[in-house]
Amino acid sequence: EIVLTQSPGTLSLYPGERATLSCRASQSVSSRCLAWYQHKPGQAPRLLVYGTSNRAAGIPDRFSGSGSGTDFTLTISRLEPEDSAVYYCQQYDKSPRTFGLGTKVEIK
C-alpha cells in the first residue's frame, strides 16, 4: 500500500503567517487522487482540497494545494486562529486509501 509521510509533525506559527505542509508518497500518486483534510478536536474532519488543488465547497481561498508525483503541498497563505487543527493528506489512487499521520498546526 502507498505510505504517505507528512512533515513537519507540528508547525507553530503566528496569525497572518504562511503555513506550508508537506505530504510525500512512497510511490507516484495521480494528481487527481490526493486530498487534504482538517480535523479539529471533537469535530468531524473536513475536506479542504481534492484532486491535489481543487478546493472543496466553502473552503476559503487562503487554503491551496499543489504538487505531483510523490510530493504534494498544502499551503495556508495567511493563518487565522481558527486554522489550529491537525491536517491529513490522503491518497485514493490505489486501494486501500491511505492517510498520512498528520501535521498539527498551532497558532501562537
Place this chain on the structure above:
Amino acid sequence: QVTLRESGPALVKPTQTLTLTCSFSGFSLNTYGMCVNWFRQPPGKALEWLAHIDWEDDKYYSRSLKTRLTISKDTSKNQVVLTMTNMDPVDTATYFCTRVRSVETDMVLDYWGQGTLVTVSS
C-alpha cells in the same frame, strides 16, 4: 446538508462482536456514485480504511480484516451497519463513517462523521 453520525457501544469485551451504525442524511445510497466507507484510528496511529459499500450494494473490505468484517445498508433508514467479530484490545480506536462520492472518474471522500471511540477491555 450532508451529515453522518456513528453510534454503538463505547466499551466491548475481548472476543465480543462490535456493531456500529452510521446514520446519515442529505444523500441516498440509492443514488448513482454514492458510497459509505468506514475507517478507524487507534490512539496515536494513522487512519485505516476498513470497509466500503456503494449504491449498487458492492462491498469491499480491508484485506487484513476481511474475515472479521461485515458491512450492510438499509436504504429505507439511511443507515449503514458495520460488524466486527472477535474484538481484541488492539481494535481500540475511534471509528469513523464517511461519504465517498463519484467525481468524474474518481471517488472522493467528502464528508465524515465525528467518530465514536470504542475501547476493547475486559
